[in-house]
Amino acid sequence: MKExxxxxxxxxxxxxxxxxxxxxxxxxxxxxxEYLLKAGFLEKFTHFIEWPGTVSSETFRIAVIGENKFGNAxxxxxxxxxxxxKTAEIVYISSVDELKDCMILFISGKMDNKLDDILNHxxxxxxxxxxxxxxxxxxxTIINMLLVNDYIRYEINRNALSKSGLKMSSxxxxxxxxxxxxx
Amino acid sequence: xxGNLLFLIAIIIAGLTPASYSQEADSLRTDDILKMSFTDLMxxxxxxxxxxxxxIKDVSATVHVITAQQIKDRAYFTLEEALSDLxxxxxxxxxxxxxxxxxxxxxxxxNLILLLVDGIQINELNSGGFYGGGQFNLxxxxxxxxxxxxxxxxxxxxxxxxxxxxxxxSPEEKSGGHISLLSGNFKTRMADFNLKNYYSEKNIGYSVSxxxxxxxxxxxxxxxxxxxxxxxxxxxxxxxxxxxRMKVKSFNAGxxxxxxxxxxxxxxxxxxxxxxxRNTLWDIAFLNSYLKYTNSKHEKWxxxxxxxxxxxxxxxxxxxxxxxxxxTNPGQQVGYYRxxxxxxxxxxxxxxxxxxxxxxxxxxxxxxxxxxxxxITYSNSQESEPPKPxxxxxxxxxxxxxYLQANYQLSNxxxxxxGMRHDxxxxxxxxxxxxxxxxxxISKFTAKALYNKAFRSxxxxxxxxxxxxxxxxPEKMHSFELSLSYQVTDNLLFGTSLYSNRINEKLTKETNxxxxxxxxxxxxxxxxxxxxxxxxxxxxxxxxxxTFNDSYDQDKVTIPEIAKHTANAGITYSCTENIKMNIRxxxxxxxxxxxxxxxxxDNYIDDALLFHACLSVVDIKGxxxxxxANNIFNTEYYHPSNRFAGRYRQPQQTYxxxxxxxx
Numbered sequence: 001m002k003e004x005x006x007x008x009x010x011x012x013x014x015x016x017x018x019x020x021x022x023x024x025x026x027x028x029x030x031x032x033x034e035y036l037l038k039a040g041f042l043e044k045f046t047h048f049i050e051w052p053g054t055v056s057s058e059t060f061r062i063a064v065i066g067e068n069k070f071g072n073a074x075x076x077x078x079x080x081x082x083x084x085x086k087t088a089e090i091v092y093i094s095s096v097d098e099l100k101d102c103m104i105l106f107i108s109g110k111m112d113n114k115l116d117d118i119l120n121h122x123x124x125x126x127x128x129x130x131x132x133x134x135x136x137x138x139x140x141t142i143i144n145m146l147l148v149n150d151y152i153r154y155e156i157n158r159n160a161l162s163k164s165g166l167k168m169s170s171x172x173x174x175x176x177x178x179x180x181x182x183x
Numbered sequence: 184x185x186g187n188l189l190f191l192i193a194i195i196i197a198g199l200t201p202a203s204y205s206q207e208a209d210s211l212r213t214d215d216i217l218k219m220s221f222t223d224l225m226x227x228x229x230x231x232x233x234x235x236x237x238x239i240k241d242v243s244a245t246v247h248v249i250t251a252q253q254i255k256d257r258a259y260f261t262l263e264e265a266l267s268d269l270x271x272x273x274x275x276x277x278x279x280x281x282x283x284x285x286x287x288x289x290x291x292x293x294n295l296i297l298l299l300v301d302g303i304q305i306n307e308l309n310s311g312g313f314y315g316g317g318q319f320n321l322x323x324x325x326x327x328x329x330x331x332x333x334x335x336x337x338x339x340x341x342x343x344x345x346x347x348x349x350x351x352x353s354p355e356e357k358s359g360g361h362i363s364l365l366s367g368n369f370k371t372r373m374a375d376f377n378l379k380n381y382y383s384e385k386n387i388g389y390s391v392s393x394x395x396x397x398x399x400x401x402x403x404x405x406x407x408x409x410x411x412x413x414x415x416x417x418x419x420x421x422x423x424x425x426x427x428r429m430k431v432k433s434f435n436a437g438x439x440x441x442x443x444x445x446x447x448x449x450x451x452x453x454x455x456x457x458x459x460x461r462n463t464l465w466d467i468a469f470l471n472s473y474l475k476y477t478n479s480k481h482e483k484w485x486x487x488x489x490x491x492x493x494x495x496x497x498x499x500x501x502x503x504x505x506x507x508x509x510x511t512n513p514g515q516q517v518g519y520y521r522x523x524x525x526x527x528x529x530x531x532x533x534x535x536x537x538x539x540x541x542x543x544x545x546x547x548x549x550x551x552x553x554x555x556x557x558x559i560t561y562s563n564s565q566e567s568e569p570p571k572p573x574x575x576x577x578x579x580x581x582x583x584x585x586y587l588q589a590n591y592q593l594s595n596x597x598x599x600x601x602g603m604r605h606d607x608x609x610x611x612x613x614x615x616x617x618x619x620x621x622x623x624x625i626s627k628f629t630a631k632a633l634y635n636k637a638f639r640s641x642x643x644x645x646x647x648x649x650x651x652x653x654x655x656x657p658e659k660m661h662s663f664e665l666s667l668s669y670q671v672t673d674n675l676l677f678g679t680s681l682y683s684n685r686i687n688e689k690l691t692k693e694t695n696x697x698x699x700x701x702x703x704x705x706x707x708x709x710x711x712x713x714x715x716x717x718x719x720x721x722x723x724x725x726x727x728x729x730t731f732n733d734s735y736d737q738d739k740v741t742i743p744e745i746a747k748h749t750a751n752a753g754i755t756y757s758c759t760e761n762i763k764m765n766i767r768x769x770x771x772x773x774x775x776x777x778x779x780x781x782x783x784x785d786n787y788i789d790d791a792l793l794f795h796a797c798l799s800v801v802d803i804k805g806x807x808x809x810x811x812a813n814n815i816f817n818t819e820y821y822h823p824s825n826r827f828a829g830r831y832r833q834p835q836q837t838y839x840x841x842x843x844x845x846x
Binding site for chain 1: 214224355719757802
C-alpha cells in the first residue's frame with residue numbers, strides 16, 4: 001500500500017505542474033456575468049430603498065451614463081418586474097442634462113472627467129447614484145459597487161445618502177462598507 | 184486500473200486548453216437572478232460557480248451562514264458561542280482545555296466535524312478532532328459557513344456530521360483596520376487588531392491580524408462546581424491567534440498560528456480523587472500555511488491549485504496532570520509531548536462543458552508525520568516539574584484522494600448532483616464515499632433530497648489508546664436528508680430539514696480486566712427535524728429555530744449527552760444609526776449523562792433556558808462600544824461529562840465591555 005500511495009503521489013505532482021502550466025495560458029474574460037449580477041443588485045436595491053414622496057411620473061426611470069456594459073440585462077430584468085408598482089424605463093444618456101425624472105443613475109465604468117459634474121447635478125436630490133469604481137464612493141456616489149475576491153460588494157456613502165432624502169433598509173446598510181465623508 | 188483513472192483525469196485537465204474556449208454567453212439567466220434573494224446574490228461569484236461558491240439554494244446540502252455583522256452584533260466570543268444559535272447544535276463544554284460540538288445528534292470528540300479556516304483543515308492531526316475554545320479570532324472572520332450533513336464525497340475523512348468553514352476577511356476589502364480591547368468578569372481580557380491594505384491598480388494586497396485572550400470562564404470551585412473541584416482550583420485559558428494573508432494577482436498565501444494554553448483541572452474530578460487541581464498546563468499550537476493559485480478568468484472552467492502545510496503539536500511544556508502527594512507518596516507531575524505535521528497539495532477544477540452541466544473534480548496528495556503516542560515523562564514529586572519529554576516515535580502516512588462531482592440541470596426546476604470521492608491511505612486502506620442529490624427550485628421554493636456517505640478514519644489517537652488496536656476500520660455513515668425552504672419575500676424565510684443518519688462500525692470502548700481499547704462494534708442512528716425562520720422588518724431582525732433529534736444505538740437505547748429538543752431565537756434592533764440591541768435565547772432539553780451524577784443520584788442533565796443580551800454603540804468617530812451579558816438571569820445549568828462521574832457546571836452570569844477603534 002505504501003509503495004502504491006507513493007507512486008500515486010508522484011503522478012499527482014506531475015499533474016499539478018501540468019495543470020498549473022495550462023492555467024497560465026492565454027484567456028479572455030467575459031464580462032456578461034458581472035453585469036448581469038450588477039443588474040440583479042440594481043433590482044434588489046430598489047426593494048430596500050424608499051424614495052421620498054410619491055413618484056410622479058408614470059414610469060420609474062433608470063439612467064445609465066457612460067458605456068453600456070449591461071447589454072440587454074437591465075431591459076430583460078425590468079421587463080419582468082415593476083419598481084414601486086411602476087414600469088421601469090431604462091435610458092442611456094451621455095450628459096447629466098438628460099437626467100430629468102431619473103430615480104436611479106448608474107455611472108458606468110471610469111468617468112473621472114465627468115464625475116464632479118454628475119455629482120453636482122445629483123447631490124441633494126432623490127436620485128440613487130450607483131458607481132463601480134474604487135474611490136467613487138468617497139467622492140460622493142451613494143452606492144459604489146466593487147469586485148472583492150470575485151464577489152460583488154458595495155460601499156454606501158452615508159452623507160450622500162442622508163442628503164438625498166432616500167430611506168435605506170438596514171439590510172442594505174449591514175451588508176455594505178460604510179463610508180463617512182467629512183463635510 | 185487506478186493508473187488509467189489518473190491518466191484519464193490528466194487528459195481531462197490537459198483537454199482544458201485555452202483554445203477550446205469560446206465566448207459563449209454565460210448560462211446565468213435573468214430569471215435565475217430574479218429568483219435569488221439578496222443574500223443569494225451576495226454569494227454569487229462573478230466568474231463561475233465552484234464547489235462551494237454557489238447560491239445556497241443550489242448547494243447539495245443544508246447551509247447556514249454566520250456573517251461578520253452577526254458576529255459583531257451578538258459579540259460572539261468563542262466559536263461554540265457562534266454555533267450555539269444555529270439549529271441542530273449541542274455541546275459538551277468541559278470549561279477547560281477543550282469543548283465539544285455535537286451536530287445533528289452525534290456525540291464525539293469533535294472528530295465527526297471538519298473545521299476549516301479559509302478552506303484548510305485545522306482539526307488536530309493526531310486525533311482528527313478540532314479544538315473548541317477561544318483561539319479563533321472572530322473579529323477577523325468575514326463569515327462562518329456551516330454545512331450540515333456528510334460531505335466526505337468532497338472533503339474526505341471527518342466530514343461526517345458537517346463542516347464548519349471560517350472565512351477570514353480578505354485583503355481586497357476596504358483598506359484600514361481596527362484595534363479593540365475587552366474586559367469582563369472571571370478575569371476575562373482580550374486585545375485584538377487587524378490591518379489591511381489593497382492596491383487595486385496592481386491587484387496586490389495584504390492583511391495581518393493578532394489576538395490575545397485570557398479568561399477563567401466561570402466559578403467552578405467547591406459547591407459552585409458541583410463539588411468536583413476544591414476551593415483552591417485553578418482554571419484558566421490563554422489564547423493567541425496570529426494570521427497573515429497576502430494576495431498578489433491570482434496568488435494567495437496565508438499563515439495562521441493559534442496557540443491555546445489551558446489548565447487541565449476540569450479534565451479530572453479532584454475532590455475524592457488522586458489529582459491536584461492546579462499548576463497543570465495544556466499547551467497546544469496549530470500552524471496552517473498555504474499557497475493558492477486560482478485561474479478563474481476562463482468562462483467555462485476554473486482551476487485552483489494549492490500547496491499547504493499543517494502542524495498541530497501538544498508542546499513539550501505540557502503538564503497533563505499532577506498526582507497529589509500523600510503521607511506515603513510524594514506525588515508526581517506528568518509531562519506530555521506530541522508533535523504532528525502534514526504537507527499536501529490539491530488541484531481542483533470546475534468545468535462547464537455545456538450550459539446544463541457543471542463538473543467539479545480534484546486530486547489531493549498528503550504526507551503525514553504523526554506521533555505514534557504521547558511522549559510522557561514523570562517528575563519525582565507533586566512540586567517538581569518533569570523533564571522535557573523526548574520526541575516520540577513517529578508514523579508516516581501517505582494519502583491520495585480524488586473526487587468528481589457532476590451537477591446537471593435536468594429542467595428549469597430540477598437539478599441532479601452525483602459524485603464520489605476515493606481515498607487511499609497507507610493506514611486504513613481505501614474508502615469510497617458517494618453522494619446523490621436531487622434539487623427542485625421553483626420561484627421562491629427550494630427542495631433538496633440528498634443521500635450521502637461519509638467516513639471518519641481512525642487516527643493514531645484511536646489505534647494506540649490503552650492496550651491498542653491496529654485493526655480499526657473507518658467509521659462509516661449513511662445519511663438521507665430532505666431539505667425545504669421557502670423565501671416568502673426578501674425579508675422572510677422559512678426552512679426545514681428532515682434527516683436520518685446511521686453510523687456503522689462505530690468506535691466503541693472495549694474495557695475489561697485485560698483490555699482497554701477501541702473496537703469497531705456499535706451503530707448510532709440519529710433522526711431529526713430542524714425548523715428555522717428569519718425575518719427582517721424595518722430595523723428589526725429576527726431569527727428562530729427548533730430541532731427535534733432522536734439518537735439511539737443498535738438496541739434502540741438512547742444515546743447519552745443528546746437532548747431531544749433544542750431551540751434558539753434572537754432579535755437585533757437598530758435603535759438608531761449608531762445604537763443596536765441584541766437579545767438571544769438558547770433552550771436545551773433534558774439529556775442523559777453517561778454516568779450517575781453523585782450530587783443528584785441520577786443520570787439526567789436538566790433542561791436549561793438561557794438569555795443573553797448585547798448593547799452596541801457603533802461608529803462614533805470610528806469608535807465602537809459594546810456591553811454584553813451572557814446568562815443574564817444567572818441560571819444554574821450543566822453539561823454532561825464522559826470523563827468522570829459528575830457533570831460540568833456552566834458559566835454563571837458573564838459580562839464583558841469592549842471598546843474598538845476602526846481606522
